[in-house]
Amino acid sequence: xxxxxxxxxxxxxxxxxxxxxxxxxxxxxxxxxxxxxxxxxxxxxxxxxxxxxxxxxxxxxxxxxxxxxxxxxxxxxxxxxxxxxxxxxxxxxxxxxxxxxxxxxxxxxxxxxxxxxxxxxxxxxxxxxxxxxxxxxxxxxxxxxxxxxxxxxxxxxxxxxxxxxxxxxxxxxxxxxxxxxxxxxxxxxxxxxxxxxxxxxxxxxxxxxxxxxxxxxxxxxxxxxxxxxxxxxxxxxxxxxxxxxxxxxx
Amino acid sequence: xxxxxxxxxxxxxxxxxxxxxxxxxxxxxxxxxxxxxxxxxxxxxxxxxxxxxxxxxxxxxxxxxxxxxxxxxxxxxxxxxxxxxxxxxxxxxxxxxxxxxxxxxxxxxxxxxxxxxxxxxxxxxxxxxxxxxxxxxxxxxxxxxxxxxxxxxxxxxxxxxxxxxxxxxxxxxxxxxxxxxxxxxxxxxxxxxxxxxxxxxxxxxxxxxxxxxxxxxxxxxxxxxxxxxxxxxxxxxxxxxxxxxxxxxxxxxxxxxxxxxxxxxxxxxxxxxxxxxxx
Numbered sequence: 001x002x003x004x005x006x007x008x009x010x011x012x013x014x015x016x017x018x019x020x021x022x023x024x025x026x027x028x029x030x031x032x033x034x035x036x037x038x039x040x041x042x043x044x045x046x047x048x049x050x051x052x053x054x055x056x057x058x059x060x061x062x063x064x065x066x067x068x069x070x071x072x073x074x075x076x077x078x079x080x081x082x083x084x085x086x087x088x089x090x091x092x093x094x095x096x097x098x099x100x101x102x103x104x105x106x107x108x109x110x111x112x113x114x115x116x117x118x119x120x121x122x123x124x125x126x127x128x129x130x131x132x133x134x135x136x137x138x139x140x141x142x143x144x145x146x147x148x149x150x151x152x153x154x155x156x157x158x159x160x161x162x163x164x165x166x167x168x169x170x171x172x173x174x175x176x177x178x179x180x181x182x183x184x185x186x187x188x189x190x191x192x193x194x195x196x197x198x199x200x201x202x203x204x205x206x207x208x209x210x211x212x213x214x215x216x217x218x219x220x221x222x223x224x225x226x227x228x229x230x231x232x233x234x235x236x237x238x239x240x241x242x243x244x245x246x247x248x249x250x
Numbered sequence: 251x252x253x254x255x256x257x258x259x260x261x262x263x264x265x266x267x268x269x270x271x272x273x274x275x276x277x278x279x280x281x282x283x284x285x286x287x288x289x290x291x292x293x294x295x296x297x298x299x300x301x302x303x304x305x306x307x308x309x310x311x312x313x314x315x316x317x318x319x320x321x322x323x324x325x326x327x328x329x330x331x332x333x334x335x336x337x338x339x340x341x342x343x344x345x346x347x348x349x350x351x352x353x354x355x356x357x358x359x360x361x362x363x364x365x366x367x368x369x370x371x372x373x374x375x376x377x378x379x380x381x382x383x384x385x386x387x388x389x390x391x392x393x394x395x396x397x398x399x400x401x402x403x404x405x406x407x408x409x410x411x412x413x414x415x416x417x418x419x420x421x422x423x424x425x426x427x428x429x430x431x432x433x434x435x436x437x438x439x440x441x442x443x444x445x446x447x448x449x450x451x452x453x454x455x456x457x458x459x460x461x462x463x464x465x466x467x468x469x470x471x472x473x474x475x476x477x478x479x480x481x482x483x484x485x486x487x488x489x490x491x492x493x494x495x496x497x498x499x500x501x502x503x504x505x506x507x508x509x510x511x512x513x514x515x516x517x518x519x520x521x522x523x524x525x526x527x528x529x
Contacts, residue, residue: 149350149352152324153350153354156347157372159371167356167367167370167371168356248358248359248399249401
């Protein structure tokens with residue numbers, strides 16, 4: 001058991017160390033306009049953190065992410081269940097969902113800008129649009145796969161529509177929705193940065209823009225690293241909740 | 251005593267005899283069911299008394315399960331009427347519970363939550379559920395497995411859970427849809443006697459659909475044979491074996507006699523079908 005975990009850990013640690021070393025070496029032999037070594041990146045990270053800038057902008061981004069994502073979940077899951085339950089509605093609406101899901105959301109940003117301007121709301125909309133479709137899509141597919149036998153059992157026990165949702169549809173569909181949530185996390189992160197770049201500049205996106213304009217390559221790398229690590233953390237969290245809600249599956 | 255209705259007769263005994271109990275819980279009158287042009291069964295008349303078990307046997311596809319679903323109110327009949335507890339059946343009603351061949355357990359609910367399901371939907375409080383569910387868990391022998399999910403327990407245990415869920419709502423009519431068809435032979439035998447033991451302690455009207463002749467004779471006060479295409483009640487055999495029935499019942503000569511008789515009736519059908527003697 002212990003030996004196995006070492007076997008798994010060792011390649012990971014070695015690869016990480018090699019990557020860091022490579023970054024450091026290449027960084028030291030490249031013009032600082034393009035790239036800086038890891039040590040410089042970490043140095044800039046501490047400076048940004050100590051100045052309070054990183055914390056403030058991080059909170060700003062987190063608020064945007066959380067608002068957009070929460071809305072996506074609040075809309076995506078009930079809408080998905082409804083579309084799975086009402087076939088005519090699904091047939092009518094599914095083509096629009098497919099088109100929107102397939103459209104690169106970045107392409108919509110100029111349109112959203114001209115429509116809604118520079119406030120907080122249009123940015124939330126961008127995050128929402130990035131996140132909602134995987135949640136919606138997975139919920140529909142999940143809810144449609146409920147065994148008809150179980151719906152029959154519910155009918156035999158005289159379940160009303162609301163009880164059918166509460167006792168059968170929602171608990172059955174949650175693991176599928178959570179798969180959508182996990183996929184949506186990565187997309188919402190892209191949406192967040194894109195909104196901060198292209199709409200009013202705030203948060204971590206703004207920090208990257210400012211650092212770029214100041215030729216602060218260390219700063220740019222530091223923020224990218226932060227966003228990347230947040231992404232990894234959120235994906236891990238997504239995987240955890242997905243497993244948690246699917247614990248009744250064999 | 252007299253079960254010697256002519257075995258060779260092709261005459262159709264349309265009415266399934268008089269119920270043993272004082273009062274008919276279930277009354278099925280002239281029931282027919284068809285899907286488009288496919289007629290499943292026609293002209294079914296059946297009464298099931300209080301504390302009476304009626305077993306329904308018939309070849310695969312004869313509509314046994316469809317009949318049961320009609321009685322539960324899950325399927326609308328095409329002709330005729332069903333009355334349960336003097337209530338005309340158009341949808342499932344509260345005093346009837348069904349046990350399914352596929353168990354029908356909710357995989358995301360624990361054993362406890364599955365058994366509590368019917369009570370919860372019937373509007374029982376948490377306190378009532380907490381008081382009643384453990385009793386039924388103990389009754390079907392699932393103590394210690396309250397918090398297991400269905401995938402963690404055997405098929406036999408899953409059906410014990412399905413049975414407890416049905417019993418927990420204290421129905422006076424139990425509908426059993428081939429309840430032990432999906433478990434292995436030994437488990438099946440154990441569950442048959444467990445069910446008989448439970449039924450003795452709280453007798454209800456019961457319709458027991460099965461394709462096992464032995465099971466039908468062991469369980470039923472009467473055995474109804476469905477035959478033909480579209481099917482109808484071909485014959486009703488009164489099972490005069492004493493209750494309580496136990497493993498000893500299986501060794502009685504009378505049991506073997508009745509089993510052979512039902513066998514003979516079903517086989518004449520099989521032969522007829524084979525040689526296209528039926529119209």
